[in-house]
Structures are given as C-alpha cells and as structure tokens.
Amino acid sequence: MTFTDLVLPYFTLSRALQSPAALRQALAGLLADALALAGIAAVEFAKQWLVYSSLGASWGVKAGVNTYLGRGGFLRVRATAGHAIALGLVMLVGTTALLALRSTMRAGWRHVISVTLAFGLFFPVSRGPWLGALAMLRVYLGTGAAAVKNLAKFAATGAGVGWCRARESSISSTPISGWHSTPA
Numbered sequence: 001m002t003f004t005d006l007v008l009p010y011f012t013l014s015r016a017l018q019s020p021a022a023l024r025q026a027l028a029g030l031l032a033d034a035l036a037l038a039g040i041a042a043v044e045f046a047k048q049w050l051v052y053s054s055l056g057a058s059w060g061v062k063a064g065v066n067t068y069l070g071r072g073g074f075l076r077v078r079a080t081a082g083h084a085i086a087l088g089l090v091m092l093v094g095t096t097a098l099l100a101l102r103s104t105m106r107a108g109w110r111h112v113i114s115v116t117l118a119f120g121l122f123f124p125v126s127r128g129p130w131l132g133a134l135a136m137l138r139v140y141l142g143t144g145a146a147a148v149k150n151l152a153k154f155a156a157t158g159a160g161v162g163w164c165r166a167r168e169s170s171i172s173s174t175p176i177s178g179w180h181s182t183p184a
Helices: 003-016 020-047 053-059 084-104 107-122 127-143 147-171
Strands: none
Touching: 003 020, 020 084, 020 107, 084 107, 084 127, 107 127, 127 147
16 A cells, blocks of 8 residues: 555545535545446446457557456456456445435435446446445444344345255255365
C-alpha cells in the first residue's frame, strides 16, 4: 500500500463529505456506477462475450486482458472492472450503497435496483463477493430494528437453502473431474 492508496483517499473523503447530504450524493454516485456496470455485465453474461476485450489489443496491452475466464460453464464477466472479482466487489459496494439509501427511494425503484444489483453480483461468478454480500446483509439485518427477528429469518432462509443444496447433492452425486481426495 502506498500513500496514494491509503492516505490520499481518506484525506479527500474526510474533507469532502462534510454533511449527510454530501454523503448521500456520493453513495448515489456509487450506486449509479454499480447499476451501469450491472448492465454491461448482463450483456456480457447473456452473449458470453467480453465487450471490452478488444480494447487491450488495440491499446497494445498484453497483460492477459483478453483472457476469457470461466467457472461452472459460465463466462466470468468483468465489464470495465478489469477482473471478475473486482466487478463483484463493485456490485457489493453498490448493494451496500443501496441499503444506505433505501429510505430515500420509492419502493418500486428500490425493488428494480435490488434485482439488478443481485443479478450484477451473480454475473461475475465470484464467490468472494457473494460471501461479502451475505456478511454485509447479516450486519445490516443485525443492526436495524427488530434485529433478532430479522436474523432469525435470515438464519432460517440459510438453513433452508443449505438443506435443499445438501439434498440435491445427495441425489445426484457425480464425481467432479480433476478432484483428487487424499487419505488422512
């Protein structure tokens, strides 16, 4: 980490965001950026084509920018973020901004934006941002009104999804190619 990575952003943000209105405006900008990237990611995911992959070759960049990454038969899209994990983290930050701004939005738009960001979080097929989103949602539910009730619903939903997933894998347990178990 350098001065530019740590100190400069902190200094800039601590001086620029002096009021709650300025903070809301900055969060709205992050949310708008995440929504735009979610749209690009949707196109890349649907077409299984990296929209910006040809830019690297035309600019003379050879550092793997044209590499297509896949997981589970899906293209790991990256939009303009440079990598699938970075795109997932942008979607995670956008989802966090949405939760911070949700009281200022109408319900219809809030639901459309939530679904768009949820798909945008799925499209990169990156597990780290998924786990980060679960942790962020758990913290959000645990710090709001009726925290115990909300966390109980969250835990019940997680247990139900886990049970369905375990049931599914016990029904169709086919070996994964390349998996080698080692004896203990």
